[in-house]
Structure formats: C-alpha cells, structure tokens
Amino acid sequence: MIRISTMPLNELRRLDLNLLVVLRAVLQTRNVTVAAQKLNMSQPAVSRAIGRLRHVFADQLFIKGARGVVATPRAEALADSISKLLHDLDDLLGSQEFSPSTSNRIFRIATTDYGAIAVLPSLAAVFAAEAPNAGIEVLPFSQDTFRRASNGDVDVVLYSDDPVPDDLQRTILFNETYLSFVRADHPLASRLNNGQPHLDDFLDPPHILVSIFGGRTSELDDRLAALGRSRRIAMWLPYFATAAVIASKTDFILTIPERVASELASPHGLISFRTPVELEGFGYQMLWHARTQSDAGSLWLRRQIISVSRAQ
Template sequence: MPHRSLSAPAMAVDPAKMDLNLLRILAKLLETRNVTLAADQLGMTQPAVSRALARLRDVFQDPLLIRANGQMQLTHYASRLANPLMTWMGQLGSLVTLAPFSAAALTRRFRIAVTDYGAHACLAPVLDQFRRLAPLAAIEIVPLEKSSPRALAMGEIDLILAGSLPGSDQLHQCTLFHDDVLCLMASDHPWRLTHDKAARKARIDLDDWLAYPHIGIMMMHAGKELVDLLHGDAPMQGRHLQICLPYSHLAAAMLTGDMLVTLPRRLAEALVSSGHVHACQAPIELSSFAYSAFWSERSRTDEALMWLVDLLRGNISQTT
C-alpha cells in the first residue's frame, strides 16, 4: 500500500462519511493492539471488530495493525494517528458528559425581570444564601415590562417573577407563593379613628373602601393598575384613583389625609413595621393571588437557572 502522511486523510477521507463508532473501535485497537482484547473491552464479538478493522483499513488506505515477531504492531501511520485520536475521544467524552453542576463554581449573571414588590418578596429573602452558595455569581434586576415575555423567549433575560403575566402561555412556570392584599392608610385616617386602632384584623368594607381616594400602583407589564389586575377582567367600579405610581414602595410616603392604598400583604406588613402607616384587612371582594417564576423553553434544561428557581421556592416557603 502507498505511504500516507497524517495530513493525507484530511483530503482523502470525507469526515461527513466517517462513522463515529468506527473511530471508537479504532481507538481501542490502537490502545490494545489486539482484536480479541478490543472486542472484549468494547462488548463486541471478535468477528465484528475484525470487520470494523477491515473497513478502517479501507477508509485510511493503511493496514493500521500488522503482525511482526509474533505480535500485532501499529504501522507508522497508525502510531501518528494515536495521540490525536485519543485527544479527540477525550474531547468528545467531555462534550457528551458535562461536568456536574456546581453552584460554588458558577460565574453567571442572572438577569431577572421583576417589580419592586417581587424583589422584596422573592429576592431579598434569598440573597444571603445565594451569596454563600454561589459567591462568584450575580443577580441583575431589570424592570418588568410588556416586552419581558419576548425578551425571555429571546434569551435577553433569564427569569420573570410575577403574579399575572400576559403572554405566558408558552412559558414554563412554578408557583413560588400565594399572597393576599392589605389596605394601608395614614395613622390619622378618618376610617381608623372610628374603628379599632390596635386591631389589624379589622376589615374595611367595600362601601367604605370606595368612599375614599386611592393611590394606585400601575403594573407596567400588564398595562393595568394592581387592584384592577387582581379583580379580573372587570375594573373595580366607583373607585377614585387620585395618584398612580409605578413603584409600590413609594405608596407609604404618599399616604396623607384620607387616602388609601391597597398592596400585597408581604410588602404592606413591611411598610407598616417601618412606622407612620396603619393596615387593615382589604374588602373581601379582593382576591388572593399566586406569584410565580417564569422561564422559557430554551432554559428548561438549564441546571443553573433551575437551581436558582429551587433556591427561591425553598427560601420563600420557609418565610411563608
């Protein structure tokens, strides 16, 4: 047979027609230099390996293995093939067998679209543990907007945290927690002066609730005010929205006179604890809601992101 240089197969052998299983058999033959031993280690029959060797000789136009002094020896060309082939086999193994996920080695920056309420309720409780488990990773919070589901599908953000999310029918999700709403008012609010000042269990009825001016919280991603979003398709009739804010944390600072604001309980209780505002139960007509994490199909097998979702879910369940 004619002499072949190592570079020759690149011109003579079409990689697209190369059977990867043949290369696996070749690697074992070059390692063992024995058809019977190679067959045993590969879990194949000796005739099958012999046929594979014949095909390899035809592909490379080289004997590859020859008998000399009673033993099988590699040809010069096969010897030159050995190291590149073993390196390639190792790289192929790394490709199909990825290293186990390790949060400690994670260097990723997670981009999460969320409102200020979601950041307070979901991210604040998890930050200490996140920093401890993944010290090299980071979280970037971006505004939750109408375009966020599209950005999620395009891979521009990793996760959305939200209650109601229009356009989420094509997304994966899991519920993180359920919450209801409280009504906040100034400490000297007229309604409070005529009710039990100490009891947060007191509930304002719908007629009284509608009688006062309100601060509304716009849910920019849904194009609706928070209460209208919770109330379903029909807006809450008869309510006077005197001020609309894009951030719920601003509401407490704006509460003066007889104004009311209706906020999720987890945020409302934090604002009450800071002082200057009073909480009561919201009208029973206002329902509770689920708050969820949303991710796209492209991230369904993303181990790092699923680890973060599990971390959020676990920490929030402990604080519920």
C-alpha cells in the same frame, strides 16, 4: 439571523466569538462604559471591539445618543440571533456542574416592582450566604421580556398568573391576597371594627392605585361597581414602594398585595386592615424557557426562588 454559511471566508476569519459577546453586552446596556464594566474590560477595549464589528458587518452598528448609544437597524436585527447563538454555545461548551460557593455567574431575572419587593430580598440573602461571588441582575419587565426569555437573555421571569407564551415553562410560587393600609395616625385607624372599616368609612378618603402596566381601575374598583359604589382615586402610579411613602405622609388609603405590604408597612409606619370588599387575589409564577431546563446553574436558581417564595 446570522447565516454563517453565506459569509465569505475572510469574514468568517474575522468573526471572533469574543466580539459577539461584546456586541451582545452593548446591545443589552446601550452604553459602552456600562458594557465594559459588565465584561470586565476597559472602555477603549470595548470601543476597539465595536470598530472590528463594524468592519465585519459593514455597518455603523451604534451611534452616539443622549445617554449612551443607539443601535442601528442592522444591530437590532442581529440582537436575537447573537443572543441565541451565544446561549447555544454556552450549552454546548459549558459544564453541567454548578458550584454556588465558587461560581461568579450573573443571573438575570426579569420582574416587576412587585416581584422585586416580594421575592428578591430573601433571594439576595441566599446568594450572600451560599453564592457570595455570584450576582443577580434585575431587569425591568417590558414588552420584550418574554422574547428575551425565549432567546436565553433572561434566566427567569417573575410574573403574575396572567396568560404567557406557550413556549415558556412555569410554576406557581404562591397565591397572593390583598390588604389595605393607612398611616398609624389616620382618622380611619380609630374606626376599625374587628380589623375592618365600614364600607362608607373606607370610601370616604382618597385612594392610591398601584398599576404596574397602567390602567385607571383595578379588581377593587370592579367589585365596588358591582355594588353600585366607587372610590375616589387621587393618585395612579406603577411603584409599590413610592405608594407606601405617599400613604405614610397623607390620608390616602393604599390597597396592595399582602407580601409587598409586609415588607413596606413597618418601615413606613403603616397599619393594615382587611379590605371591606372581598377580593380574589392572584397567583404568582416563575417562568423560564425549556432551553435552560437542565442547565445546572438555572436549576439551582429556580430551586432557591421556589424555596424562599414558599417559606414566607
């Protein structure tokens, strides 16, 4: 961590907090041009700031990579401490008032493909109407998402009801169920009985399995195995939207959460039916760190997410 008390006085004089803001942006984006755009700065100004940071920390910090810059071990070691320091300063110096209509704050939401489809379209409409100058930066879910939430890099995380770290606050947004889908002229569409196919008909065509974090089986496969049955999976992929496009152009069957399905079915000419195997579904939750519990802007964001999620 950054230990201010052990830094020489001449280094402290050079430690402009604005430089740390630049360092955080480059660490987050790994691209000087993108960081400059994010900070409303010119690229040369960001490059000059990096030069000053190299002098302060006596390290190269970043080297050129194929698609941006690569952080040195020293820069990586600084990342968490800088993020926490700047977040704490925001809490100390920032106003506890938040005006959606005038704020230009950029909120950072980490989520998966599912959360992006199920929650963000309605949330974007709220921002357009109530916070037209504010923005949403969506971060892909990764192995360090929970750590970044704890450090204040992420305002909220949208995630399933799987176990999460104890230091994160949480609330269940809704409970989700599953539906199965095929293209409108699929042979199975004419063999539905009260909105549900016979299990043999359901298992005859190939299937698509959407697995956000990888894996060759799902709850559906576990339930089928308990019945002594199985399905043939033709494709495994981590993207719901891509799976819907593929289902619209093939005889593949797609079984996905209902909220995602409601957004994807009509645009891609898919029809839904009840899966002939009972599935439990899952709860979907919003997570945030206690440090942002009383932050006015974060509180407003969480309320909007709860509102749009429970209105569907």
